[in-house]
Amino acid sequence: MNILNEGKGELNAWMDPDDARDWMSEKKSRELTDKIMPIKEAVKRFTFNGGYLAMGGFGHVRVSMAGIYEMIRQKRRNLIMAGKTAVHDIDVLIASGVVDRVECAYAFGHELRGLSPSGRRAVEKGKVKVVAELSNAAFQWRFKAASMGLSWLPARVMMGTDTFRYSAMKTVEDPYTGKPLCLIPACYPDFAFIHVHRCDKYGNAQIDGIVIEDRELAMAAKRLIITTEEIVSENEIRDAPDRTVIPFFMVDAVCETPYGSHPGNMPLLYYSDEEHMTEWLTLSQNEDGVMKYLDKYVYAIDDFTEYITLVGGVKRMEYLRKLERLEAPLSTPWRRGERNWITIPLN
Amino acid sequence: MASAAARVLEDGKSVFVGTGLPIIASMLAQRTHAPNLLVVFEAGGIGPKIPMIPISVGDSRTFYRAVMAASMDYVMCCAQLGHIDYGFLGAAQIDPYGNLNTTCIGSHDQPKVRLPGSGGANDLGSLCHRTIVLMRQDTRKFVEKLDYLTTPGYLTGPNAREKAGLPRKTGPYRVITQLGVMGFDDDTKRMNLISTHPGVKVEEIIANTGFQLIIPDNIPYTMTPTEDELRLLREQIDPNGIVIGG
Numbered sequence: 001m002n003i004l005n006e007g008k009g010e011l012n013a014w015m016d017p018d019d020a021r022d023w024m025s026e027k028k029s030r031e032l033t034d035k036i037m038p039i040k041e042a043v044k045r046f047t048f049n050g051g052y053l054a055m056g057g058f059g060h061v062r063v064s065m066a067g068i069y070e071m072i073r074q075k076r077r078n079l080i081m082a083g084k085t086a087v088h089d090i091d092v093l094i095a096s097g098v099v100d101r102v103e104c105a106y107a108f109g110h111e112l113r114g115l116s117p118s119g120r121r122a123v124e125k126g127k128v129k130v131v132a133e134l135s136n137a138a139f140q141w142r143f144k145a146a147s148m149g150l151s152w153l154p155a156r157v158m159m160g161t162d163t164f165r166y167s168a169m170k171t172v173e174d175p176y177t178g179k180p181l182c183l184i185p186a187c188y189p190d191f192a193f194i195h196v197h198r199c200d201k202y203g204n205a206q207i208d209g210i211v212i213e214d215r216e217l218a219m220a221a222k223r224l225i226i227t228t229e230e231i232v233s234e235n236e237i238r239d240a241p242d243r244t245v246i247p248f249f250m251v252d253a254v255c256e257t258p259y260g261s262h263p264g265n266m267p268l269l270y271y272s273d274e275e276h277m278t279e280w281l282t283l284s285q286n287e288d289g290v291m292k293y294l295d296k297y298v299y300a301i302d303d304f305t306e307y308i309t310l311v312g313g314v315k316r317m318e319y320l321r322k323l324e325r326l327e328a329p330l331s332t333p334w335r336r337g338e339r340n341w342i343t344i345p346l347n
Numbered sequence: 348m349a350s351a352a353a354r355v356l357e358d359g360k361s362v363f364v365g366t367g368l369p370i371i372a373s374m375l376a377q378r379t380h381a382p383n384l385l386v387v388f389e390a391g392g393i394g395p396k397i398p399m400i401p402i403s404v405g406d407s408r409t410f411y412r413a414v415m416a417a418s419m420d421y422v423m424c425c426a427q428l429g430h431i432d433y434g435f436l437g438a439a440q441i442d443p444y445g446n447l448n449t450t451c452i453g454s455h456d457q458p459k460v461r462l463p464g465s466g467g468a469n470d471l472g473s474l475c476h477r478t479i480v481l482m483r484q485d486t487r488k489f490v491e492k493l494d495y496l497t498t499p500g501y502l503t504g505p506n507a508r509e510k511a512g513l514p515r516k517t518g519p520y521r522v523i524t525q526l527g528v529m530g531f532d533d534d535t536k537r538m539n540l541i542s543t544h545p546g547v548k549v550e551e552i553i554a555n556t557g558f559q560l561i562i563p564d565n566i567p568y569t570m571t572p573t574e575d576e577l578r579l580l581r582e583q584i585d586p587n588g589i590v591i592g593g
Contacts, residue, residue: 058390058405109463111366112402123461135469137423156427157473160511162496163465180512210391210416267407326398332589
């Protein structure tokens, strides 16, 4: 095939599919083994400095914040992160010095809440480098190519733009149509975290609602840590196998972290905590505030259970559950910079 | 602005929506003339009855009473396959050919302002049959040359999209701002003025556009929002004033 154009972005987390096959064959087990472990141990065993990280979920939705906070506590450094609509997760990872490079489809923003003060500042001051750009579909298809055991997939996005020029893609002439086609290279992240609704001890994981990119991401990741709202019996999984999105042999660790997506949304269980997000967006206006936030919610505590107590415990979670079921009014204190929100009382 | 955008959407058609005002306009269309507007969200929500503004285009509101809770792969394939009539986007900068910037102001490697990036915008702008852009109009945003071309409009003009490899018969269709509604000239693919909002003079539009806008002879006013539309927006769709009035 005739190469027409090449983007100048860095190609990260790509592997020859034969090497990927060797990895899956040797490093992943098809044996049913109990993989339950504390999140501390999972982070220690399966993440490493300089690695390529991808998070399941989308924006602040179904993101394994329990995994994020633990990587910060263990002082992981120099990670490259998949900015595949990364919001609060990438914000705190950059602010704490864990992530210093980003492959960016969407980062440094908070969707409807506006831009992220600290994420923006980090890029504008050169603390964080955007090593490649791409689109959301292109990211999804990087994982899809990997999940198919291929080195790339063709697609009709990105072409003609600077998004392509700063990407790691190539365009070629389609041998069938003669038209230009964009080749999306596979992405095999070194480690990924996916937060799910339920999972058994072997790693058979079920997600309710939209699965976003997680079916493919789970297959593409070289190491996969599942954090789950609850651990259920193997029987419960087998009662509804059609709900299983990730089968056990993709999974390296299973960590039980109820409310593990807070302050994000866990579809059908609890809505995002907009007061907490406002606290972050307000504090992260400057570096002192960033440190204050991290000290309070990450460094001063030992694990995620303590964190949930700190952010308001059962009472707060019950309110977020009501919000999710549309039974309580949504307050959006970040709206237009109004800072008249009240600090969440501890129960 | 929300009302003008909502009216572009037709009942029985599909729209892929980005965050913010596009969601409001789609919700308004669903509650007025287009109850069967098929709304699609990039994280996988297909055909929801959106109960309130989602904060994320992936949160649980985006598949509330939907016909399908799918995946990003699935909805992006739907778009690549040709099922999506409209793509609905916002932007920080737009040029005469409807190309959009949501990545950076200044240079890419040392930006003055770093913006979030493409997200799904490049995909929507590449794959949907018609792209609608909603944004504020001033000379910093409507520019002759973008700082960075995130999402394709008509690129450099007629046939440029096809030459680049993008699907045929696609491209920007309407640009809706606080001042008026713009479209694109069939021959040159450059932006032209379609209507000004009630009370807005053509001169005002020209003064707020940083490039030569094609101005036809007769410019009508955009239809005024109805009482019903305003009530729906204020009472039902965005009672907190998250997006409108901002």
